[in-house]
Amino acid sequence: MAQEEFLLNKLWKIQLQEGYVSDKAIRQLSRQYGRSWVDLEGVISFYHFFSRKPTGRFIIHLNNSILSEFGGFPEVLAAFQESTGTRLNHTDPTGTFTLKAASCIGLSDVEPAALINWRPFINLNPEKVHHLIHQLRSGTDLDDLADRPLSDAYPNTDPDKQLMIKTYQPGTAIGKLPEMTPEEVIREIMEAGLTGLGGAFFPTHLKWQSCRNQPEATKFIVCNADEGEPGTFKDRFLLQKYPGLLLEGMITAAFAVGSREGIIYLRGEYQYLLGKLEKTIGQFREKGWLGRNLLGIPGFDFDIRIALGAGAYICGEETALLESLEGHRGEPRPRVYYPTEKGYLAKPTVVNNVETLCTAARILENGYEPYVNPAAPDSPGTKLMSIAGDCHFPGVYEITWGTTIGELLTRCGAVDPYAIQLSGPSGELLPASWVGRKLGLHDLRCGGSVMVFNRQRDLLQILQNYNRFFLQESCGVCTPCRAGNYMLSVQLRKMERGLASTEDLDKLEEWAKLMEYNSRCGLGQTAPKAIIQAAARFPEVMDQHTRTKNAPFDLDLATSAYDRIINELR
Amino acid sequence: MKTVTFYIDDLPCEAEEGKNFVDAAAANGVVIPSLCYYPHINPPLATCRVCTVAIGGQPRAACSLKVSEGLRVQVNTPELIENRKAILELIFAEGNHFCPACEKSGDCDLQHLAYESGITYSRFPHTFVERIVDFQPQRLVIDHNRCILCKRCIEEFVTDQGEKVFSSHRRGSRTEVNVDYDLEAEMSDQELTRAMHLCPVGAILLRGKSESRPFGDRKYDKLESKETIPLDQPIDTSALPLQKKVVATASLAGCFGCHMSMLDIDLGLLDLIELVSFDKSPLTDIKRFSRRVDIGLIEGGCCNSENIENLEYFRENCDILVSVGECAIWGGLPAMRNTISLEACLQEAYLHSPVTENAHQIIPNHEDIPKILDRVYPCHEVVKIDYHIPGCPPSAQHIWKVVQNILFGTKYDVIYPEFKYD
Numbered sequence: 005m006a007q008e009e010f011l012l013n014k015l016w017k018i019q020l021q022e023g024y025v026s027d028k029a030i031r032q033l034s035r036q037y038g039r040s041w042v043d044l045e046g047v048i049s050f051y052h053f054f055s056r057k058p059t060g061r062f063i064i065h066l067n068n069s070i071l072s073e074f075g076g077f078p079e080v081l082a083a084f085q086e087s088t089g090t091r092l093n094h095t096d097p098t099g100t101f102t103l104k105a106a107s108c109i110g111l112s113d114v115e116p117a118a119l120i121n122w123r124p125f126i127n128l129n130p131e132k133v134h135h136l137i138h139q140l141r142s143g144t145d146l147d148d149l150a151d152r153p154l155s156d157a158y159p160n161t162d163p164d165k166q167l168m169i170k171t172y173q174p175g176t177a178i179g180k181l182p183e184m185t186p187e188e189v190i191r192e193i194m195e196a197g198l199t200g201l202g203g204a205f206f207p208t209h210l211k212w213q214s215c216r217n218q219p220e221a222t223k224f225i226v227c228n229a230d231e232g233e234p235g236t237f238k239d240r241f242l243l244q245k246y247p248g249l250l251l252e253g254m255i256t257a258a259f260a261v262g263s264r265e266g267i268i269y270l271r272g273e274y275q276y277l278l279g280k281l282e283k284t285i286g287q288f289r290e291k292g293w294l295g296r297n298l299l300g301i302p303g304f305d306f307d308i309r310i311a312l313g314a315g316a317y318i319c320g321e322e323t324a325l326l327e328s329l330e331g332h333r334g335e336p337r338p339r340v341y342y343p344t345e346k347g348y349l350a351k352p353t354v355v356n357n358v359e360t361l362c363t364a365a366r367i368l369e370n371g372y373e374p375y376v377n378p379a380a381p382d383s384p385g386t387k388l389m390s391i392a393g394d395c396h397f398p399g400v401y402e403i404t405w406g407t408t409i410g411e412l413l414t415r416c417g418a419v420d421p422y423a424i425q426l427s428g429p430s431g432e433l434l435p436a437s438w439v440g441r442k443l444g445l446h447d448l449r450c451g452g453s454v455m456v457f458n459r460q461r462d463l464l465q466i467l468q469n470y471n472r473f474f475l476q477e478s479c480g481v482c483t484p485c486r487a488g489n490y491m492l493s494v495q496l497r498k499m500e501r502g503l504a505s506t507e508d509l510d511k512l513e514e515w516a517k518l519m520e521y522n523s524r525c526g527l528g529q530t531a532p533k534a535i536i537q538a539a540a541r542f543p544e545v546m547d548q549h550t551r552t553k554n555a556p557f558d559l560d561l562a563t564s565a566y567d568r569i570i571n572e573l574r
Numbered sequence: 575m576k577t578v579t580f581y582i583d584d585l586p587c588e589a590e591e592g593k594n595f596v597d598a599a600a601a602n603g604v605v606i607p608s609l610c611y612y613p614h615i616n617p618p619l620a621t622c623r624v625c626t627v628a629i630g631g632q633p634r635a636a637c638s639l640k641v642s643e644g645l646r647v648q649v650n651t652p653e654l655i656e657n658r659k660a661i662l663e664l665i666f667a668e669g670n671h672f673c674p675a676c677e678k679s680g681d682c683d684l685q686h687l688a689y690e691s692g693i694t695y696s697r698f699p700h701t702f703v704e705r706i707v708d709f710q711p712q713r714l715v716i717d718h719n720r721c722i723l724c725k726r727c728i729e730e731f732v733t734d735q736g737e738k739v740f741s742s743h744r745r746g747s748r749t750e751v752n753v754d755y756d757l758e759a760e761m762s763d764q765e766l767t768r769a770m771h772l773c774p775v776g777a778i779l780l781r782g783k784s785e786s787r788p789f790g791d792r793k794y795d796k797l798e799s800k801e802t803i804p805l806d807q808p809i810d811t812s813a814l815p816l817q818k819k820v821v822a823t824a825s826l827a828g829c830f831g832c833h834m835s836m837l838d839i840d841l842g843l844l845d846l847i848e849l850v851s852f853d854k855s856p857l858t859d860i861k862r863f864s865r866r867v868d869i870g871l872i873e874g875g876c877c878n879s880e881n882i883e884n885l886e887y888f889r890e891n892c893d894i895l896v897s898v899g900e901c902a903i904w905g906g907l908p909a910m911r912n913t914i915s916l917e918a919c920l921q922e923a924y925l926h927s928p929v930t931e932n933a934h935q936i937i938p939n940h941e942d943i944p945k946i947l948d949r950v951y952p953c954h955e956v957v958k959i960d961y962h963i964p965g966c967p968p969s970a971q972h973i974w975k976v977v978q979n980i981l982f983g984t985k986y987d988v989i990y991p992e993f994k995y996d
């Protein structure tokens with residue numbers, strides 16, 4: 005297969021070298037890739053991190069997720085504006101700094117955080133920002149200033165169930181492959197009961213088997229390392245701590261399925277991990293663990309490439325991810341084929357989450373027995389949780405499925421918890437008083453993000469932050485999500501201004517359900533979930549923001565623009 | 575091909591196995607609204623979501639379904655009908671669809687579906703986002719105000735070398751569909767005409783060949799049709815005693831066209847006078863309400879502070895308030911300014927306009943003249959409105975049928991040709 009460079013990787017090179025994608029660059033790409041101008045412009049404008057206008061020498065992306073907001077986003081932003089001399093979405097007159105906001109960048113335990121030229125800067129406060137910008141102005145190397153965020157890891161409390169967070173001995177997992185048949189590998193995964201840990205919980209062995217069954221010769225293993233759900237950072241942790249384990253997981257999948265090519269789709273926000281990942285791949289090649297006849301298994305050829313995303317949450321959705329890999333806009337495909345039937349380049353493709361693949365490798369290494377969980381038979385094994393927010397010990401936790409909310413809150417040292425957001429804004433908003441509820445397939449599903457909110461936090465502010473996130477991240481392909489998020493924002497703003505009637509609250513809920521019911525993909529279907537759950541589970545808070553009677557028309561607001569113009573003319 | 579039996583709302587139907595569900599349903603006499611669906615684009619685009627049906631309660635896009643033996647699909651349950659109507663209203667609210675000023679009016683799929691579903695107004699606030707009309711292509715004009723982002727043009731127009739002629743740009747609510755200027759220049763007139771016809775709305779126009787055809791000749795006019803439009807339940811006031819009722823009317827930010835239309839029932843007016851008397855109205859020149867009024871008919875939206883006061887005054891004095899015509903319902907033509915800032919509007923009108931005399935360049939302001947609002951508001955965003963009569967202007971028949979229903983509980987049907995947005 006011709007190995008044309010991934011279009012996005014190419015665009016990244018241009019963006020990093022020149023600071024933007026110029027008309028000239030587009031013309032050249034148009035020739036190289038045989039694609040029209042309008043098409044390329046469409047791709048570039050889809051991704052948040054590509055710019056069509058020259059940018060400053062330093063591009064600052066300040067995270068605006070809810071945890072950043074609660075951690076001091078407004079003050080940090082003000083400090084950036086003051087010290088750089090520019091505003092949000094602008095470049096300062098000297099062309100040194102460009103200031104932008106970004107959706108969650110996977111550093112929730114150390115917020116507020118920002119990326120400067122895509123290097124991480126964490127635990128920001130106004131003093132740190134002023135100091136940082138001063139250093140940059142005086143020529144200090146960016147790499148010397150950048151932080152090295154490695155989250156605190158909390159292994160499972162039950163020593164028998166420390167399955168992921170423990171020593172990693174490279175080659176142990178794939179060392180088992182030469183003695184196994186692909187069927188045996190798939191059976192092992194099945195016995196362990198591994199289900200997708202990216203949040204959808206689809207049985208992994210079925211996915212692999214279905215791909216294996218396809219008659220085509222070319223098949224792909226794609227690792228979904230797009231981790232974009234606000235509040236999640238467990239995949240980043242794995243990529244930093246166990247990159248080899250991930251590669252072993254992919255090799256295992258390739259062996260099971262019969263694939264010769266693997267691709268890691270790494271979110272652009274994590275490109276500071278690229279070096280280590282590439283180095284590990286290099287080491288694997290040297291050891292004969294990637295390449296031809298690997299592990300000495302005749303005919304088992306497999307290699308791995310990395311494709312870099314560029315700031316689009318939706319590209320975590322597997323079919324959008326495949327579109328992105330093919331160099332298109334990251335729009336989810338209509339549900340006609342499974343990726344295992346027609347995936348990347350219309351070939352059978354397994355898309356698995358980072359944690360799923362790492363766990364698959366661990367299963368091979370440990371055998372399936374430790375994964376069987378009599379207490380919660382439907383949710384075997386363990387799960388990594390990224391916990392952040394109002395708690396003393398944010399970090400990555402390994403837990404056994406079946407752990408209760410109460411136990412989780414105790415472990416992380418939650419402070420006066422009031423509400424919890426499980427699995428990010430698209431997941432579950434629940435009262436912290438639900439201490440007896442259990443994590444697992446049978447009760448509360450969780451993809452790995454836990455955000456704790458204390459009693460001082462304003463629920464409406466949380467909902468508005470989520471709404472802005474989805475408004476920013478919707479791909480725009482289908483009506484209910486593209487327009488629906490906007491309609492919800494109008495109603496939320498009304499509530500914020502104290503102008504919402506009970507009828508408005510009903511509309512908010514009704515429109516939220518409309519989006520949930522009609523949207524084409526998971527993003528639009530789950531974007532309004534927190535609103536629906538807030539109305540059902542926190543009625544007292546929603547009522548606080550609602551007038552009982554129809555609010556009068558706000559004539560002062562509607563005439564304020566006219567008054568201002570007339571005044572300015574005087 | 576094998577013929578199979580499937581079920582629409584429990585009614586057995588037959589079609590070839592694997593046939594697209596929208597087509598199969600139509601062949602069995604069940605029309606499912608669809609906008610982005612275009613028979614030979616495969617897999618279907620599935621972008622507009624107006625075709626949502628359900629299988630076992632789970633929503634599915636009908637255009638993405640294929641017929642199989644024993645397939646059971648819910649199509650016309652009251653909830654699904656309402657749901658599809660809401661999506662259509664969402665599309666109207668999202669774009670800037672000024673039907674009375676659109677070349678495609680009468681030939682537009684979106685407008686047609688809205689008629690079929692009896693949409694009188696959108697439950698969603700109109701976004702009035704500023705969108706451009708792109709005159710840069712050599713022969714095409716792309717009006718982004720009207721594009722519903724269905725992606726038909728993107729999928730259909732690909733060069734022999736596989737290059738896309740159209741593509742979406744940006745994302746989310748800022749998405750827009752653009753044409754490649756170089757490739758457009760190379761396309762034949764025939765192809766460009768096809769692009770214009772393929773667009774379900776009036777977003778793609780070919781200069782000099784735009785579709786405006788005389789009223790009556792257009793694709794969806796159906797002048798002779800006796801089909802009726804499914805409106806919300808007519809108000810049942812049949813229990814009320816039959817006595818003379820009081821009507822009031824107002825023209826806010828409108829052109830008096832709706833009032834002209836009210837007078838358009840000709841001799842019917844004489845019958846009407848037997849049944850109702852008029853209070854405050856431009857027709858009577860009564861300035862203040864002299865008594866409680868049964869029904870108020872409002873023409874025009876609210877563009878200044880006086881409109882607001884007047885509308886609130888009507889709401890206080892009328893039992894039932896009706897928005898008559900597009901301007902009252904959502905702003906109409908005056909709302910064309912809503913996508914432009916008030917400052918720019920006032921400057922253009924009073925400071926830069928060639929008709930203002932140099933010496934008199936001033937934006938009118940005085941305590942006695944009303945203040946201009948930041949945008950034109952539909953009446954139902956200001957006060958509660960009980961009923962909406964669409965049209966620009968609505969036909970006289972439509973207006974008086976509704977009024978008679980409200981006042982006397984007279985049963986009525988609005989037939990197809992009387993239900994229009996233009």
Ligand SMILES: Cc1cc2nc3c(=O)[nH]c(=O)nc-3n(C[C@H](O)[C@H](O)[C@H](O)COP(=O)(O)O)c2cc1C
Binds near residue numbers: 233319
């Ligand atoms: C809007 C959206 C975003 C998603 N983002 C991610 C993501 O960042 N990482 C991920 O692994 N899966 C994500 N998914 C789930 C993927 O579509 C897919 O189910 C997953 O990659 C399958 O891997 P698994 O079976 O190993 O979990 C997302 C899904 C949706 C609908």
Ligand code: SF4
Binds near residue numbers: 478
């Ligand atoms: S639901 Fe949202 S993200 Fe998904 S296809 Fe529709 S517009 Fe795109």
Ligand code: SF4
Binds near residue numbers: 721724727
């Ligand atoms: S221009 Fe027309 S055909 Fe193209 S996406 Fe817009 S509405 Fe659809």
Ligand code: FES
Binds near residue numbers: 607
């Ligand atoms: S016609 Fe089915 S989604 Fe548009």
